[in-house]
Structure formats: structure tokens, C-alpha cells
Amino acid sequence: MDIRKVAVIGGGTMGNGIAHVFAMNGFPVHLIETKQEFADRALATIDKNLGRMVDKEKITSDQKDASLKNISVFLDVDKGVADADLIVEAVPENFGIKESVWKAVDGAAKEGAIFASNTSSISITKIAALTSRPDRFIGMHFFNPVPVMKLVEIVRGLDTSDETYAMVEETSKKLGKVPVPVNDMPGFVSNRVLMPMINEAIFAVYEGVATPENVDEVMKLGMAHPMGPLRLADFIGLDVCLDILNVLYEGFKDPKYRPCPLLVKMVDAGKLGNKTGEGFFSYQ
Numbered sequence: 001m002d003i004r005k006v007a008v009i010g011g012g013t014m015g016n017g018i019a020h021v022f023a024m025n026g027f028p029v030h031l032i033e034t035k036q037e038f039a040d041r042a043l044a045t046i047d048k049n050l051g052r053m054v055d056k057e058k059i060t061s062d063q064k065d066a067s068l069k070n071i072s073v074f075l076d077v078d079k080g081v082a083d084a085d086l087i088v089e090a091v092p093e094n095f096g097i098k099e100s101v102w103k104a105v106d107g108a109a110k111e112g113a114i115f116a117s118n119t120s121s122i123s124i125t126k127i128a129a130l131t132s133r134p135d136r137f138i139g140m141h142f143f144n145p146v147p148v149m150k151l152v153e154i155v156r157g158l159d160t161s162d163e164t165y166a167m168v169e170e171t172s173k174k175l176g177k178v179p180v181p182v183n184d185m186p187g188f189v190s191n192r193v194l195m196p197m198i199n200e201a202i203f204a205v206y207e208g209v210a211t212p213e214n215v216d217e218v219m220k221l222g223m224a225h226p227m228g229p230l231r232l233a234d235f236i237g238l239d240v241c242l243d244i245l246n247v248l249y250e251g252f253k254d255p256k257y258r259p260c261p262l263l264v265k266m267v268d269a270g271k272l273g274n275k276t277g278e279g280f281f282s283y284q
Helices: 014-025 037-056 063-069 077-081 095-108 124-128 163-173 190-206 212-223 229-236 237-253 261-268
Strands: 008-010 029-032 071-074 086-089 114-116 139-140 153-154 176-184
Touching: 008 014, 014 029, 014 037, 014 063, 014 139, 029 037, 029 077, 037 063, 037 071, 063 071, 071 077, 077 095, 086 095, 095 114, 114 124, 114 163, 124 139, 139 163, 139 229, 139 261, 153 163, 163 176, 176 237, 190 212, 190 237, 190 261, 212 229, 229 237, 237 261
Parallel strands: 008 029, 008 086, 029 071, 086 114, 114 139, 153 176
Antiparallel strands: 139 153
């Protein structure tokens, strides 16, 4: 079976980016959201980001228009996934939310459809077990901003078949991405390495070693990072960072993944980074 039509569940930061790249590469996309206002916001973001690509002469105005025409909005999961060959879930990093989504999708998707989660840390094997087709379930971890970042971390669950992996790998390449296979462990490779670094940078601020500005300056100038770890944490979302660290901490039972108390306090205060206008830095 070829992957011809794609359903993307969730139109947030990751979901609209995933819909964008599929649509731009000729795939009809069903973008599934819970409310029209959320869908409108996602479409406006895709429109704006495609416009930037036109301004930079990476695509033409005709290509932008064709990409937007490839996207159809659905507010009903059953209808949105019914004829999709590949269903990509990009809802928040919370197992309970993902559980409700996948149980609904499993009963509505056609036989043979491939299921993919964009989870950045939760076990693919655990999510796949919620469905009747764990052999056709896989992790497809895109990176933000999706239209720019080349990497797709392809995560094989315990029962993921070779055929499923091969089809998702081939599809990733059609998007102009570089698929990298990893096995199913908490945080996979990307966040298992990245999140402890971010957490340690937060501890450096918490313990008074340096200000957020100076921590980031050290990492940019000394380690050639294009963005400091605290600025990156704000960009990702401090709530997302905390969720991932909790998954790592619970998954490995290793205290090195314990979230810094300052991170917990900032999330409790609603200071989540870019999306709220304040995190380690101000975005007012």
C-alpha cells in the first residue's frame, strides 16, 4: 500500500507544521482539530509560514496556493481518519490525551492504515498497545519548526513491522526529511540527551551560578550552540520540557532526570516561554 492521503490530529505548533510539510509535498491532508477556532488558527499559521517561504523564494505563489488547497479541516476524528493511509497524532505530550485519541482512531481507521505518533518521549510500544494494530504503529518524531528542521526520529515499537518502518522511512524522504531510526526507550535519543542539558542549565540558574543570559552566552560562544539551552527551553515550552523530564524520570527511575524545582515552579506560575510571553526571558 502506498501512502497517498494523510490525516494529522492536532493543529498546534507541531501539528500545523506537520500538515504544512505534507501538503507542500503534494499529499492531501486532513487536519483534525476539536474546535473551528483552533483549526482556523492552524491554517493561518500555515498560510503565514508558506508566505515566508514565498518571500525567501523557496517556493512560488502557485506552490503556496496548491499547498493550502491540499489541506481539508475536520472537527470529527472518525470522518477525518476514515480514508487516510497514514494517521499522524500530534496532540499534547500527555498519555491520557493520546490514549483517548488512539482508541477513537483505532475503531475508525481503515484496515491497513499506518498509525504514527509525534510523541517526543512517551513509549511507542505503550501507545501502540492501545490499538488493534501494534505492528502498524510507529513513532514519527518531527522537530520544531517542522518546515525547517530536517530530522525525523523514526521510533520502532516492540511490534513495529519492517514493512511499516520502510513505508514511513520512504514517506519521510518524500518530505525532504532525513529519517533516523531509533529504538523505543524513554526520550528516544533526542530528548534523552537534550533535556538533561536543559535541566542542568536551569539548575545553574536555580543555584545562582549564573543568570539565564550568561548561561546561554556560555553555551553559544563556548559550545557553538546556535541557541542557548534556556532560550531553547522557552521555545519548546517549559511545560513540555517538564512533561518530558517526568517521563524520563519515571521511565529510568534515575535521579539524574529529576526536574529542577525552578522549572516546576515556573510551570506552576504559568510562565511557559514563548507561548505565554514569559519564561526565562520576556517575549512581551
